[in-house]
Amino acid sequence: MFDIDKIRAEFPILKRKVNGKQLVYFDNAATSQTPQIVIDAIVDYYSNYNANIHRGVHTLSQEATDKYEESRLKIQKHFNASKSHEIIFTSGTTHSINIVATGFSSLLKKGDEVIVSALEHHSNIVPWQMLCERTGAILKVIPMNEEGALVMSEYDNLLSDKTKIVFVNHVSNALGTVNPIKEIIDKAHKVGAAVLIDGAQACPHIKPDVQELDADFYVASAHKIYGPTGVGILYGKEEWLNKLPPYQGGGEMIKEVTFEKTTYAGLPHKFEAGTPNICGGIAFGTAIDYANNIGFETIANREDELLKYGTKKLLEIDGLKIYGTSEEKTAVISFNIDGIHPYDIGTIIDKLGIAVRTGHHCAQPIMDFYKIPGTIRASFSFYNTFEEIDLFINAVKKAQLMLQ
Numbered sequence: 570m571f572d573i574d575k576i577r578a579e580f581p582i583l584k585r586k587v588n589g590k591q592l593v594y595f596d597n598a599a600t601s602q603t604p605q606i607v608i609d610a611i612v613d614y615y616s617n618y619n620a621n622i623h624r625g626v627h628t629l630s631q632e633a634t635d636k637y638e639e640s641r642l643k644i645q646k647h648f649n650a651s652k653s654h655e656i657i658f659t660s661g662t663t664h665s666i667n668i669v670a671t672g673f674s675s676l677l678k679k680g681d682e683v684i685v686s687a688l689e690h691h692s693n694i695v696p697w698q699m700l701c702e703r704t705g706a707i708l709k710v711i712p713m714n715e716e717g718a719l720v721m722s723e724y725d726n727l728l729s730d731k732t733k734i735v736f737v738n739h740v741s742n743a744l745g746t747v748n749p750i751k752e753i754i755d756k757a758h759k760v761g762a763a764v765l766i767d768g769a770q771a772c773p774h775i776k777p778d779v780q781e782l783d784a785d786f787y788v789a790s791a792h793k794i795y796g797p798t799g800v801g802i803l804y805g806k807e808e809w810l811n812k813l814p815p816y817q818g819g820g821e822m823i824k825e826v827t828f829e830k831t832t833y834a835g836l837p838h839k840f841e842a843g844t845p846n847i848c849g850g851i852a853f854g855t856a857i858d859y860a861n862n863i864g865f866e867t868i869a870n871r872e873d874e875l876l877k878y879g880t881k882k883l884l885e886i887d888g889l890k891i892y893g894t895s896e897e898k899t900a901v902i903s904f905n906i907d908g909i910h911p912y913d914i915g916t917i918i919d920k921l922g923i924a925v926r927t928g929h930h931c932a933q934p935i936m937d938f939y940k941i942p943g944t945i946r947a948s949f950s951f952y953n954t955f956e957e958i959d960l961f962i963n964a965v966k967k968a969q970l971m972l973q
């Protein structure tokens with residue numbers, strides 16, 4: 570049984586008032602809210618065993634190291650990676666992508682090609698453009714259509730033996746489109762190219778199996794999966810992680826250092842220079858446990874019901890257009906109302922306690938495709954309610970009346 574009252578009681582922030590009104594939090598795609606059990610894990614760490622890891626023989630350091638490594642194992646199991654050292658702790662999706670994009674500098678030459686999709690977040694565009702500037706590789710783009718889905722026949726035309734890596738998101742942050750990543754991966758592998766999947770928006774709703782997908786790299790941020798900010802993962806197949814050079818030099822990533830030569834530690838430490846976000850890594854594991862206890866099928870079903878209800882209600886508003894209408898989508902609704910700037914609606918409904926994101930959502934090429942400056946984006950999580958959607962709809966109608 571899905572007990573919404575019990576679930577909401579686990580998220581202290583949901584009780585908060587904003588501008589004197591009950592908070593309605595519909596900005597889950599930007600960052601999800603944090604359940605008490607994850608907050609407790611953070612407090613427990615700083616209250617009881619705060620210490621640096623992999624370094625000390627003292628009890629606190631060993632306790633912290635054990636918990637951190639336990640968390641890596643939980644994450645390995647969650648993503649079904651075959652080895653725990655294929656899970657690299659990073660500061661988040663952006664950091665993870667930069668590790669791979671920078672590492673590919675040593676593997677590409679002028680004239681090689683890399684493929685991105687039209688649906689990417691800037692985090693999965695800019696690091697690759699920088700890679701192309703460094704190496705002379707050429708960036709190709711899989712186009713999108715009016716529904717906000719990728720034009721897969723064009724992908725077929727872009728692939729060739731010049732293609733070295735393809736990087737696409739599992740789910741678009743601006744539109745919610747779920748991309749056919751298995752097909753994208755299989756086709757890239759046929760021409761010998763690697764694939765990086767940006768799972769930032771998929772992981773709150775879907776449990777990815779990196780082995781079944783045969784992804785070469787899969788990246789995610791804890792803060793989108795009910796965990797803390799400043800921590801995420803880079804999953805990479807062992808063979809690929811061994812091929813890539815370290816991203817940063819420093820403590821913990823070395824085997825031996827002399828002034829003549831340094832040799833590097835094995836995986837995962839080669840990519841984990843310096844003191845990591847220890848507390849964040851541990852709390853990430855707690856968040857993964859929390860989500861698995863709710864169940865990803867339960868989460869997806871609930872969010873799908875919210876998506877259907879919210880879409881139906883919004884479409885009853887005159888002059889409202891939804892961007893991103895593909896069959897396969899997560900609970901993200903991006904929309905505009907004729908003649909009104911998205912920012913104005915966002916500002917007015919904030920006064921009514923409703924949190925949405927407005928603007929280009931760090932996905933300017935999508936906005937350029939639709940020839941709009943931005944959208945209002947409402948993104949639901951399983952802890953949201955149908956009553957909150959009603960409040961949101963009334964608030965949007967009120968804003969429309971004021972602005973038109």
Ligand code: C6P
Pocket residue numbers: 598599600660661662663664690692693738740741742743767769770790926930931
């Ligand atoms: N999208 C949004 O409001 P970081 O900031 O590193 O945790 O995640 C970056 C990122 C990468 N890829 C996708 C698909 C994303 O959605 C995000 C973050 C947030 O849509 C904040 S810009």
